[in-house]
Amino acid sequence: MISASNVWMQHGVGNNLKTMNFNQLYSKLGQWLCTALPGFHAFTGCDYNPALFRKGNKRPFHVLMASREYQEAFEKLADLKANRYENVLKQIEQFVCRFYSLKKINEVNGARFTLFQNTYNFKNTSDYFRFTKKKFDGSSLPPCRAELKKHLLRAAYISNIRRNALKKIATELIIFIEQWMVESRWTPRNDENAGPEADVDVTDEGDKLGEDAEASLNDIEDDDNDLSDDRENESLDEF
Incomplete structure (x- = not known):
């Protein structure tokens, strides 16, 4: 006081x-x-x-x-x-x-x-x-x-x-x-044994998925082009 x-x-x-x-x-x-x-x-x-x-x-x-x-x-x-x-x-x-x-x-x-x-x-x-x-x-x-x-x-x-x-x-x-x-x-990380390798890099994973999807689309386009060429060749052979 x-x-x-x-x-x-x-x-x-x-x-x-x-x-x-x-x-x-x-x-x-x-x-x-x-x-x-x-x-x-x-x-x-x-x-x-x-x-x-x-x-x-x-x-x-x-x-x-x-x-x-x-x-x-x-x-x-x-x-x-x-x-x-x-x-x-x-x-x-x-x-x-x-x-x-x-x-x-x-x-x-x-x-x-x-x-x-x-x-x-x-x-x-x-x-x-x-x-x-x-x-x-x-x-x-x-x-x-x-x-x-x-x-x-x-x-x-x-x-x-x-x-x-x-x-x-x-x-x-x-x-x-x-x-x-x-x-x-x-x-928060409660697991003391978890190291950096346990982390998931969302950016890298997303880039990888995007690259895989783009490669698949390119393969489909190539297949379509090959199919079109084959059909044109068959038409020419008929003549």
């Missing part, structure tokens, strides 16, 4: 203009919750990071207030390094599962399967005939782990800038180190 007697902020417009005392807010919420707010705000949705579909801030904030573990996780988010995100990611996964009302599941991939199964799980064989009447919105599922990881890294970068906004250098995080490198490629 900034060492000052009082820190105030005005918000709202017109008749709804209000003044907020940050010192009182800090005293009421406590140090742990206040230090977690920059990371929490960046993760649950801000101007630079999307929110989870149909999930606002109210339900996640109540989950955050009830757990010191999640508060510590979001506090670490602002100082997250590239080689230390796995432990925080596990805690954030649990946090996401909790505000999706899943108390016994700690992984988002398992949470996605459970929520989907709850909709299409049949108690008996007769339920199968009502299968087409059920509708499921896939966007209502929590993000998968791979997507959550990218969302978390972006939230870490945003919260790091906001937390260090008063410093000369707002953030020392390098986006290329934080797995935000842009690569020009067709598809």
Whole structure:
């Protein structure tokens, strides 16, 4: 907290203009919750990071207030390094599962399967005939782990800038180190054993096919010319 007697902020417009005392807010919420707010705000949705579909801030904030573990996780988010995100990611996964009302599941991939199964799980064989009447919105599922990881890294970068906004250098995080490198490629290569010989040169293959087709047409034309010459010779022989 900034060492000052009082820190105030005005918000709202017109008749709804209000003044907020940050010192009182800090005293009421406590140090742990206040230090977690920059990371929490960046993760649950801000101007630079999307929110989870149909999930606002109210339900996640109540989950955050009830757990010191999640508060510590979001506090670490602002100082997250590239080689230390796995432990925080596990805690954030649990946090996401909790505000999706899943108390016994700690992984988002398992949470996605459970929520989907709850909709299409049949108690008996007769339920199968009502299968087409059920509708499921896939966007209502929590993000998968791979997507959550990218969302978390972006939230870490945003919260790091906001937390260090008063410093000369707002953030020392390098986006290329934080797995935000842009690569020009067709598809990601997951097979480490695949070498250059496994690549297919579409241009060369296309040229080869074109040459073969042209050669075939030339052969057909030559055959037609030979046939015409033979017919002319036969006609001359008759005379």
